[in-house]
Amino acid sequence: MSVESEDTWLPGGHQVNAAFGQYKVSTRRGIELALLMGAWLIGVFAWVLVDVTTQSTSLAGWTSLLSAGLLLVLAHLAVRWQAPYADPVLLPCVALLNMLGLAMIHRLDIANSVRAVANGSPIPTPDVYLQLTWMVIGLILFIATIVTVSDHRVLARFTFTSGFVGVGLLFLPLVPGIGNVVNGGRLWISVLGFTFQPGELAKLALTIFFAGFLVQRRHALATVSRKVAGLEFPRARNVGPLLLLWLVALLVLVLEHDLGTSLLLFGLFTVMLYVASGRRSWAAISSVLLLVGGSAAYHAFGHVRIRFSVWIDPFSQASGDGFQIVQSLYGLANGGLFGTGWGQGYPQLVPFAKTDFITSALGEELGLVGLSAILMIYVIVIERGARAAIGTRDAFGNLLAIGLTTVLGLQTFIVIGGVTRLIPLTGLTTPFLSYGGSSLVANYLIIALLIRISHSARAPQELAEGAITTVSMP
Amino acid sequence: MMRQMNRVTGALIFLILLLIANVSYIQVFEAKQLRSEPGNQRVLLNEYSRQRGPILVGSKSIAYSAETSDALKYLRTYPEGSAYAAVTGFYSQVYGATALEQSENDILAGNDSRFFVNRLQQLLANRKPAGGAIRLTINAAAQQAAMRGLAGRTGAVVAIDPTTGALLALASSPSFDPNLLSSHDPNSMQTTYDKLMNDPQQPTLNRALAMALPPGSTFKLVTAAAALESGRYSMHSVLPGPARIKLPQSSHYLNNWTGAACGPNNKTTLAHALAISCNTAFAWLGMKLGAEALRSQAKKFGFDSSFTVPMTAADSHFPSNLDQAQTAMSAIGQFDVKATALQMAMVSASIANGGVTMSPYLVSQILGPDLNTLQNAAPIAFGRSVSAKNATTLQSMMMDVVNSGTGSNAKIFGVKVGGKTGTAQNAPGSPAHAWFTGWAKSGSTRVAVAVVLQNGGGAREISGNGLAAPIARAVMRAALGQ
Numbered sequence: 001m002s003v004e005s006e007d008t009w010l011p012g013g014h015q016v017n018a019a020f021g022q023y024k025v026s027t028r029r030g031i032e033l034a035l036l037m038g039a040w041l042i043g044v045f046a047w048v049l050v051d052v053t054t055q056s057t058s059l060a061g062w063t064s065l066l067s068a069g070l071l072l073v074l075a076h077l078a079v080r081w082q083a084p085y086a087d088p089v090l091l092p093c094v095a096l097l098n099m100l101g102l103a104m105i106h107r108l109d110i111a112n113s114v115r116a117v118a119n120g121s122p123i124p125t126p127d128v129y130l131q132l133t134w135m136v137i138g139l140i141l142f143i144a145t146i147v148t149v150s151d152h153r154v155l156a157r158f159t160f161t162s163g164f165v166g167v168g169l170l171f172l173p174l175v176p177g178i179g180n181v182v183n184g185g186r187l188w189i190s191v192l193g194f195t196f197q198p199g200e201l202a203k204l205a206l207t208i209f210f211a212g213f214l215v216q217r218r219h220a221l222a223t224v225s226r227k228v229a230g231l232e233f234p235r236a237r238n239v240g241p242l243l244l245l246w247l248v249a250l251l252v253l254v255l256e257h258d259l260g261t262s263l264l265l266f267g268l269f270t271v272m273l274y275v276a277s278g279r280r281s282w283a284a285i286s287s288v289l290l291l292v293g294g295s296a297a298y299h300a301f302g303h304v305r306i307r308f309s310v311w312i313d314p315f316s317q318a319s320g321d322g323f324q325i326v327q328s329l330y331g332l333a334n335g336g337l338f339g340t341g342w343g344q345g346y347p348q349l350v351p352f353a354k355t356d357f358i359t360s361a362l363g364e365e366l367g368l369v370g371l372s373a374i375l376m377i378y379v380i381v382i383e384r385g386a387r388a389a390i391g392t393r394d395a396f397g398n399l400l401a402i403g404l405t406t407v408l409g410l411q412t413f414i415v416i417g418g419v420t421r422l423i424p425l426t427g428l429t430t431p432f433l434s435y436g437g438s439s440l441v442a443n444y445l446i447i448a449l450l451i452r453i454s455h456s457a458r459a460p461q462e463l464a465e466g467a468i469t470t471v472s473m474p
Numbered sequence: 475m476m477r478q479m480n481r482v483t484g485a486l487i488f489l490i491l492l493l494i495a496n497v498s499y500i501q502v503f504e505a506k507q508l509r510s511e512p513g514n515q516r517v518l519l520n521e522y523s524r525q526r527g528p529i530l531v532g533s534k535s536i537a538y539s540a541e542t543s544d545a546l547k548y549l550r551t552y553p554e555g556s557a558y559a560a561v562t563g564f565y566s567q568v569y570g571a572t573a574l575e576q577s578e579n580d581i582l583a584g585n586d587s588r589f590f591v592n593r594l595q596q597l598l599a600n601r602k603p604a605g606g607a608i609r610l611t612i613n614a615a616a617q618q619a620a621m622r623g624l625a626g627r628t629g630a631v632v633a634i635d636p637t638t639g640a641l642l643a644l645a646s647s648p649s650f651d652p653n654l655l656s657s658h659d660p661n662s663m664q665t666t667y668d669k670l671m672n673d674p675q676q677p678t679l680n681r682a683l684a685m686a687l688p689p690g691s692t693f694k695l696v697t698a699a700a701a702l703e704s705g706r707y708s709m710h711s712v713l714p715g716p717a718r719i720k721l722p723q724s725s726h727y728l729n730n731w732t733g734a735a736c737g738p739n740n741k742t743t744l745a746h747a748l749a750i751s752c753n754t755a756f757a758w759l760g761m762k763l764g765a766e767a768l769r770s771q772a773k774k775f776g777f778d779s780s781f782t783v784p785m786t787a788a789d790s791h792f793p794s795n796l797d798q799a800q801t802a803m804s805a806i807g808q809f810d811v812k813a814t815a816l817q818m819a820m821v822s823a824s825i826a827n828g829g830v831t832m833s834p835y836l837v838s839q840i841l842g843p844d845l846n847t848l849q850n851a852a853p854i855a856f857g858r859s860v861s862a863k864n865a866t867t868l869q870s871m872m873m874d875v876v877n878s879g880t881g882s883n884a885k886i887f888g889v890k891v892g893g894k895t896g897t898a899q900n901a902p903g904s905p906a907h908a909w910f911t912g913w914a915k916s917g918s919t920r921v922a923v924a925v926v927l928q929n930g931g932g933a934r935e936i937s938g939n940g941l942a943a944p945i946a947r948a949v950m951r952a953a954l955g956q
Contacts, residue, residue, distance in 0.1 A: 330508055330514045372497070417493060422492065
């Protein structure tokens with residue numbers, strides 16, 4: 001992907017044409033299309049390898065794979081039409097992650113059906129087609145977002161709406177009748193036979209809320225009242241919003257037993273507060289709150305204590321609470337440097353291999369080499385998201401883009417760090433890889449917004465300024 | 475805000491890099507330890523899903539994995555049945571692996587680092603890696619002769635090429651059929667296993683390597699070697715050889731097995747004492763030399779050292795803190811002296827090899843899955859036991875044993891054969907162990923052998939010659955290609 005030589009590009013993707021003293025701007029949409037097709041082909045190739053090595057003759061998925069490819073092209077066309085200056089790497093990156101996730105879910109479907117045949121039990125319905133359907137829905141919503149949200153600054157108008165919607169979604173699973181408890185966590189709702197994890201959309205809505213809210217308050221938040229030990233501390237009344245959020249995050253933990261989302265939301269708000277205020281003291285206060293909340297949770301809840309003790313020593317409870325993480329580590333070890341190859345490991349031995357533990361499944365079959373490549377794709381996504389954040393000219397855009405990037409990066413770290421025993425295990429989905437419709441849709445919406453912001457960051461000045469006059473800040 | 479955004483980006487990227495560092499540690503450095511965790515079923519699943527390499531004797535497989543149609547894709551098969559059980563051991567999904575199947579598992583399963591290039595090729599072809607093969611030093615004819623000789627008896631045979639240390643035969647009796655334990659039928663496997671474990675004859679015990687018994691009179695070779703090495707005795711030295719001697723600080727008498735004196739006027743020579751296995755002369759000699767000299771000589775032959783062939787053999791042992799009476803008893807291979815069949819074969823091999831003891835080994839070649847040679851075994855000298863001159867002397871003394879002494883049954887027409895019989899008292903009342911160790915030379919081909927029959931004979935020296943020597947003779951003839 002050597003598409004760029006940074007020295008000839010100015011920030012925002014403007015190239016100086018020295019001979020005429022004019023801006024000549026390249027949209028680089030052709031590169032996006034080529035990369036997108038490459039990503040799709042890699043996914044299809046992985047799918048075919050799975051079929052070959054597991055000797056499953058059914059290529060029943062080929063129509064679905066074709067429609068996924070078609071939708072990716074449509075997504076590209078939508079970007080070309082509505083956001084021509086957008087970052088050309090973001091969409092191909094997440095498409096590649098999505099396609100690899102599909103291939104692994106397909107592979108695990110096959111393993112489950114083989115096991116069912118061996119046990120003489122009915123063959124379970126494959127999950128991969130549902131995931132493909134969610135991918136299509138996610139891409140349709142992606143296109144809809146690109147087309148309807150012609151300027152990200154419009155979203156600032158919906159700051160408080162987003163806040164209410166976000167908190168509402170977060171606590172929706174607690175509503176009797178639609179809330180569902182899955183694996184001890186109350187994070188699901190089920191309506192008309194469909195299950196959905198509203199928390200995934202909540203993080204998007206809350207990021208919009210934080211961005212809008214902090215843009216309004218940033219000067220107040222930056223005001224210093226006193227200095228303690230070299231850190232400049234904010235005025236007490238400005239600490240209010242942080243405390244409120246701390247409470248929300250703690251409630252998520254207490255009421256829904258969702259350690260991962262609670263951690264993610266708190267981390268997200270801390271990062272955005274820090275960026276908006278420019279004060280490290282916010283980060284310090286957050287850390288203290290995190291420690292207080294964390295140790296309170298440790299003492300109050302058995303499930304938090306179990307997670308912690310499993311993290312410290314999973315092997316002494318390998319057949320009990322430590323089973324998941326130990327199996328995950330065995331899988332990674334079995335993969336070694338180069339992996340077993342598609343379809344040739346035993347990722348089905350790890351519980352929740354399609355969702356939380358998909359990283360260890362990929363690490364087993366693709367090895368350290370493949371897993372590192374996947375993690376590097378996340379690095380590229382973070383870097384590209386951050387570039388959109390830094391390149392855009394309005395404070396709301398800055399905060400929104402860095403917030404969305406943080407959601408992706410932090411979630412990736414929390415879940416993968418958990419399944420690889422770097423940090424205690426908390427349940428979250430791996431962005432774009434894991435099985436799960438809500439997560440996939442929410443993440444495509446995040447990418448749609450980042451692409452929208454990157455367009456305004458890289459579009460020529462005149463275009464962007466023209467846009468500014470048509471939007472009034474709330 | 476620019477600076478803060480840069481910092482946040484840096485921190486996020488740092489977190490992902492931390493993940494990469496962590497999985498690198500797990501998948502590369504911690505992987506080996508994780509694979510050896512007892513609860514890790516992937517290791518077993520992996521082993522059963524790939525074709526395990528064969529164990530070869532010459533060009534013939536004595537163990538190979540045959541493809542099956544059931545869930546465990548390959549069935550371990552031993553075409554020779556019980557004949558090589560002491561060598562191959564068994565490979566069972568329930569009871570694990572023993573002998574070579576265990577100690578060479580990394581190669582047979584294809585986990586060994588020497589297969590790196592092979593594995594890489596298979597990885598690129600997206601195929602399951604297959605295991606490597608091992609070729610043994612075993613001589614099929616010698617092994618067959620050993621098993622035939624041991625049929626119906628309890629004991630062991632070890633044959634060694636004295637010049638290299640290569641094991642030519644390694645047999646233990648009674649034996650078992652490893653096919654019954656590698657079966658994929660858990661019920662019949664359990665029945666077989668329980669039967670084998672409860673059998674008082676211990677068919678799964680490797681008597682050639684794992685069983686150390688008093689070597690009896692065969693240990694007189696070590697005592698004679700110590701005498702020659704001391705420089706104070708030659709093969710013609712005259713020693714006292716009465717019918718019995720009183721052991722110092724004790725009321726016990728030590729008798730000759732014939733009940734008679736070993737020569738006229740109660741005198742004998744060292745060579746004659748060995749030929750007729752004179753207990754009183756060797757007990758006297760042991761006391762003269764002292765326990766320290768005996769122990770140091772025994773150590774030079776390999777006593778009190780651990781040998782991995784690659785199965786680990788039990789240590790042979792010369793006791794410590796001996797008083798005079800115990801030294802006398804030890805000098806004739808009684809009291810607490812313990813030796814394996816492997817060790818006694820090594821004593822003869824060292825003498826036949828001009829005084830250089832070679833480390834024993836069983837695997838001559840490591841082969842890749844496509845049977846290309848990856849490594850040839852290199853013979854390793856363990857050390858010098860006696861000087862070349864004394865080795866020659868001991869050789870002629872051992873030939874006297876066969877030609878005119880107690881080992882007449884080991885004679886092979888037209889071949890130089892040297893040996894030593896032994897009958898070791900076990901517990902009072904129970905039958906003694908019958909021993910024979912020796913060597914044979916024909917042209918440039920040499921073989922050394924040890925045979926032990928556990929509780930095999932009567933109480934008389936005759937059993938070493940009567941029972942063990944004919945087996946040794948058959949094995950040596952087979953090894954020499956006769």
